[in-house]
Amino acid sequence: MADNDLVTIGETIALMPEASTANDPSELLDGQSGDNNFPFARFKPLATVGEVDPVTGDALTGYPDGNAAFLKDDDTITVVYQSESYGLMSKQTYGWEMASGVSFTGSHIHTIDYDREKFAEFLETGDSAADMFLESGHLFDTIYNVFGEVVDGKNDDATDLSAKWGNQTLPTGELVDFSQPLTEGDFFFQSFCGAFLETANKYGDGIGFEDNVWLTAEEWNIQYIFPNGATTSNATMGLASIAVDVRIQSQPWVKLVMKNCCP
Structure with a gap:
């Protein structure tokens, strides 16, 4: 069983990709998405390295x-x-x-x-x-x-x-x-x-x-x-x-x- 303090698979909503260089203060927050104003695409995370299976507790490496x-x-x-x-x-x-x-x-x-x-x-x-x-x-x-x-x-x-x-x-x-x-x-x-x-x-x-x-x-x-x-x-x-x-x-x-x- 996963530790309650750990993030389970799929919980993370912040994006790794950025539409452009983050320059606004709202785009520079730790753990949050940067500039996500993508002109031609939409993105949502499926899984993020370090998240754990809520049943087994095994992490994604x-x-x-x-x-x-x-x-x-x-x-x-x-x-x-x-x-x-x-x-x-x-x-x-x-x-x-x-x-x-x-x-x-x-x-x-x-x-x-x-x-x-x-x-x-x-x-x-x-x-x-x-x-x-x-x-x-x-x-x-x-x-x-x-x-x-x-x-x-x-x-x-x-x-x-x-x-x-x-x-x-x-x-x-x-x-x-x-x-x-x-x-x-x-x-x-x-x-x-x-x-x-x-x-x-x-x-x-x-x-x-x-x-x-x-x-x-x-x-x-x-x-x-x-x-x-x-x-x-x-x-x-x-x-x-x-x-x-x-x-x-x-x-x-x-x-x-x-x-x-x-x-």
Whole structure:
């Protein structure tokens, strides 16, 4: 259960974007929107980093990056976004626990469900997004590593390949320690940046992917968090490209690629 002093998902109504440089005193108030006199658009926040799920207490992490929205069922809109977070290179997020029990700090891929009928009228009402929020979660709960194994733990046994993640593992299966230990998870996802939701049969029946697939990848150079820097970092299996099988009812009606495409 979320702390009563915390802001829950959708409660924030202040906007990040500005129509122009804030110069009026009314546009310079902490926690409020700046200049929102947009000539050709209307904006309302759906969710803001740091808001928490009112039931689970789990926070939305940032920075927001690759995202999409689709029809989950006849009554529900799902918004997906991934957080570009950096583990030991910055501040660790809370652990994202998989079905196997293993947990990952660093980047998350969040799902936020909204009431479809209320979503359709959202821009026309004075309500905040909290009034149409249903629940939040994560895009997946099972992750495979570069060895083709479901990641289910972490240990120093080089033969136990299911207890490894590529950015901390040599091709031999040997686990490599970081200069400082992770405290919020067993492993970490390094900086999920650009993403793309590729829909099934995009180019016609039987042409393209058979299933809806979310494509993303870890990015950046993490040599700084190893004792021997690039020498160790370059010897590991490296950063991962990830494909997620996504079950949706309809084609996405919002699909954005932020900053870069993934491999």
